[in-house]
Amino acid sequence: MSEDLGFRFTWYGHAAVHVESAAGASILIDPWLSNPLSPAGPDTIERCDLMLVTHGHHDHLGAMPGEIATADALAIARRTAPVWPAIHELQLWLSAQDTGEAELIGMNKGGTIEARGLRVTMVAADHSAGDFLADDGLPLYLGEPTGLVVELESGRRLYHAGDTALFGDMRLIGEMYRPDVAFLPIGGHFTMDPPAAARAVELLGCATVVPIHYGTFPVLAGTPDPLRDELEDLGLGDVTVLAPKRGESVGLS
Numbered sequence: 001m002s003e004d005l006g007f008r009f010t011w012y013g014h015a016a017v018h019v020e021s022a023a024g025a026s027i028l029i030d031p032w033l034s035n036p037l038s039p040a041g042p043d044t045i046e047r048c049d050l051m052l053v054t055h056g057h058h059d060h061l062g063a064m065p066g067e068i069a070t071a072d073a074l075a076i077a078r079r080t081a082p083v084w085p086a087i088h089e090l091q092l093w094l095s096a097q098d099t100g101e102a103e104l105i106g107m108n109k110g111g112t113i114e115a116r117g118l119r120v121t122m123v124a125a126d127h128s129a130g131d132f133l134a135d136d137g138l139p140l141y142l143g144e145p146t147g148l149v150v151e152l153e154s155g156r157r158l159y160h161a162g163d164t165a166l167f168g169d170m171r172l173i174g175e176m177y178r179p180d181v182a183f184l185p186i187g188g189h190f191t192m193d194p195p196a197a198a199r200a201v202e203l204l205g206c207a208t209v210v211p212i213h214y215g216t217f218p219v220l221a222g223t224p225d226p227l228r229d230e231l232e233d234l235g236l237g238d239v240t241v242l243a244p245k246r247g248e249s250v251g252l253s
Contacts, residue, residue, distance in 0.1 A: 026050070035062075042072040074097055082103070093142055123147045188221055197211065210241075
């Protein structure tokens with residue numbers, strides 16, 4: 001699949017996205033590469049300059065419930081020493097884990113950090129977060145959920161919404177940050193479904209959308225074709241919906 005995005009991305013299923021900029025930066029977002037449908041495991045990632053996890057649910061850190069201490073994100077960080085900005089409470093928990101030489105940066109919604117030629121802005125998401133402690137079954141609070149806007153060296157901007165419902169302030173995210181590409185959940189049940197995601201595209205005003213967080217389990221029943229249909233009904237048929245196969249790279253050759 002060839003598209004002129006100004007960067008390359010690979011979707012590994014669920015919300016796991018690997019972005020490679022034209023300047024060579026490697027960015028991992030919500031890297032559950034050991035998810036049931038991923039064609040490649042976490043050990044295939046040889047370089048990660050920027051690690052991003054939208055919230056503290058196990059399937060975004062990269063583990064099964066109650067097993068986040070052995071999450072994919074931690075294993076990759078130990079090998080690759082990325083910069084890792086995270087919402088404050090998640091960063092506190094990460095500081096108590098073995099993350100090797102990763103550079104942990106605590107931040108919060110509304111904040112922007114610059115690292116390795118990239119800019120990351122943390123924005124709102126409407127969801128929940130956290131996990132539980134396997135030994136005693138108690139909830140583990142890991143901060144609130146977030147979305148992330150990443151500005152590449154070229155000025156191209158991508159928005160990864162994480163897990164979220166539709167909310168009206170997506171219009172402000174679109175107006176303030178003007179993302180070129182939006183990665184939006186469509187599975188339903190835990191997040192937006194295709195009709196809500198189409199409304200999110202309308203609010204964001206983006207020209208390209210990549211559906212994520214669908215199909216991993218039967219309950220995540222949303223698919224890209226209904227999203228295309230809903231966009232058409234909203235008069236947004238010119239929006240490009242990129243839905244590559246898991247493990248297929250899109251963008252720069």
